[in-house]
Amino acid sequence: MGNYGAKISRPGYDVKTCSNTQLIFSSAFETMNVAVAGTSSKTNSSGSNADINFTITHGLSFAPYILMFYKLSSSSSYWNIHPGGPYFLSDDGNHANAHHIEVTSSNVVVKFFYMPDGETIDIKYYIFNVSL
Amino acid sequence: MSNYGIKIAKSGHAISEADQYMILTSKFPFMKAKSQGSLSVSVTGPGTFSATVTHSLGYHPAFIHYSIIDPVSTSDRYMARWEAWTQYAIGVDSYATTSILRIGWEDTSPSPGSFATYPYTAYFYYYLFYDSLT
Numbered sequence: 034m035g036n037y038g039a040k041i042s043r044p045g046y047d048v049k050t051c052s053n054t055q056l057i058f059s060s061a062f063e064t065m066n067v068a069v070a071g072t073s074s075k076t077n078s079s080g081s082n083a084d085i086n087f088t089i090t091h092g093l094s095f096a097p098y099i100l101m102f103y104k105l106s107s108s109s110s111y112w113n114i115h116p117g118g119p120y121f122l123s124d125d126g127n128h129a130n131a132h133h134i135e136v137t138s139s140n141v142v143v144k145f146f147y148m149p150d151g152e153t154i155d156i157k158y159y160i161f162n163v164s165l
Numbered sequence: 166m167s168n169y170g171i172k173i174a175k176s177g178h179a180i181s182e183a184d185q186y187m188i189l190t191s192k193f194p195f196m197k198a199k200s201q202g203s204l205s206v207s208v209t210g211p212g213t214f215s216a217t218v219t220h221s222l223g224y225h226p227a228f229i230h231y232s233i234i235d236p237v238s239t240s241d242r243y244m245a246r247w248e249a250w251t252q253y254a255i256g257v258d259s260y261a262t263t264s265i266l267r268i269g270w271e272d273t274s275p276s277p278g279s280f281a282t283y284p285y286t287a288y289f290y291y292y293l294f295y296d297s298l299t
Binding site for chain 2: 038039058060062063064065066067068070093094095100102104108110111112113114157159162163164
């Protein structure tokens, strides 16, 4: 028995003959279940530019895939996708507007560097039940 | 009954094993895609160029996108990318409002360009989800 499992096709497609991209679900492939989702918010009240870190304890036993969004109070109607990746230095050597994510088997740490005084950062995160 | 639902285990694993060995478990939700598609902007010189997708959700939806440029300097497709090369920034600045998804491509490199030679086209491939960020 070489073809077994569960499949659900998109409307208008025959589940027996359609391509993988025309499926909503196939048990042949790993799915991106959301294991943990949540929000958090912090404000820089230090009186000067400062780094703001968020630490999310995910409770999984592996380093997971994540999807992260953030909103700055200075751009109150915009939710940006977090670029991840390493931070960079601006011309004056500051971590201006730089963001950084670290993922371990216990935590996700989100770092916002050199945030202006009074800036509030809201984050929304999706942590998937898929190991890196 | 505290343990119920649907589970499908990965090949070689049993459904009694940990969640990470499941292909699917109804214990966790899926992100639900509302739409997917592609956009492009013509990058004619230093600056920021953007494209938008209109949605009618009335709230801030989650999204994800990848980028590629043509003429292709690399075949890689990038997730939200931001880089600083010496004094020039090349990056993607994307966000969702209650009515649109906006994807902006910024390249501040002077002509002829450092990431790619002007003019070039940046393509964006996106998924927009029903899942709300707020």
